[in-house]
């Protein structure tokens with residue numbers, strides 16, 4: 184069993200004090216690595232986090248014929264870098280053994296069709312947080328002129344000559360669909376307009392890298408992107424945007440554990456709604472030159488949260504909000520609008536004594552003065568990290584099984600929490 188063991192005397196019993204450093208965003212770095220496929224030659228993505236997903240994406244690029252070298256670590260002043268050398272002739276098959284380990288590998292679909300005129304990418308399959316459809320990825324590629332079919336568990340997309348620009352409108356501002364279609368459109372013939380795109384900072388990051396590679400993109404940061412296709416892109420060096428979800432996780436760590444945590448490298452502008460919620464609940468949030476600080480010296484008040492695409496409250500931080508609500512003063516309402524199955528986490532939180540009820544995509548959480556330590560299971564990255572933080576407010580010992588899920592998003596979470604004064608160990 185791989186697990187984190189958290190020992191605590193209850194909420195605010197051992198306030199957290201110190202500084203954490205936030206590295207590059209997992210959800211950006213993986214897509215930037217996929218984007219390197221668009222240009223033959225050597226591209227380097229800097230500030231990549233030291234997590235297994237980066238290694239798996241590297242293996243996938245290797246399978247496609249690239250040479251991948253990941254160097255450095257996530258320590259201050261020495262963030263990791265990933266050098267990808269992309270050949271003129273790329274392989275175009277992404278096999279199930281790799282894709283199943285990393286859903287983000289679907290991001291190679293768009294670049295491969297655009298570069299090779301052919302891509303065969305395994306269906307990633309279900310996920311512990313919901314069905315996660317791909318219809319918009321596939322229909323968008325069809326509108327760009329690809330013939331798309333699913334056979335033997337592989338998505339096969341082909342185009343005879345070049346993709347051609349089109350007007351697309353997404354039904355929902357999907358992060359993954361926006362990324363795939365954008366990466367396909369930059370090499371398409373003519374111009375493409377994609378309406379209702381996702382506006383997450385990671386999309387802006389990808390756009391900046393593509394522009395540096397020679398792509399022509401208008402409307403970056405807005406909900407409509409206008410792309411004028413070019414025939415060829417060139418390799419670049421690009422630095423990954425800071426991980427707003429990791430930064431937000433540290434804000435919730437301070438809110439749940441109490442104390443004062445300085446979050447260096449975190450961009451408060453990318454967490455507007457989240458930090459507003461915490462401030463309204465009674466936390467003191469201040470920006471610093473290097474990031475921001477969250478300080479909490481008493482039990483926070485209850486609050487309501489409704490997840491939405493950016494700039495709304497991020498679904499990835501919803502489990503942390505639920506964990507905080509379970510020890511806040513009053514009743515909170517949490518609404519999950521993006522991933523239907525994310526409330527699986529509520530059952531685990533209830534094992535720690537949280538008083539909550541879910542109905543469809545709503546949860547009512549009645550705050551308790553403290554939780555009570557128990558063995559619980561991490562089903563995904565965020566739920567796992569949120570259970571570790573809930574353990575800080577649970578009297579006794581909390582054992583969170585499935586620490587490998589947490590390691591996929593948080594390099595050495597236990598060490599960072601210990602450096603702030605918490606008692607968290609791996610077992």
Ligand code: UD1
Nearest residue numbers: 210287314315316317318319320357358359360499521522
């Ligand atoms: C990405 C992030 C994930 C984050 C999510 C929303 C990565 C690796 N993951 O996931 O951490 O929680 O954005 O911010 O970057 N959908 C469809 N059809 C489609 C595409 C999406 O129905 O073609 C649905 C999904 O099932 C889901 C919702 O749209 O319910 C949002 O999905 P999407 O924004 O695409 O998230 P991901 O890119 O999978």
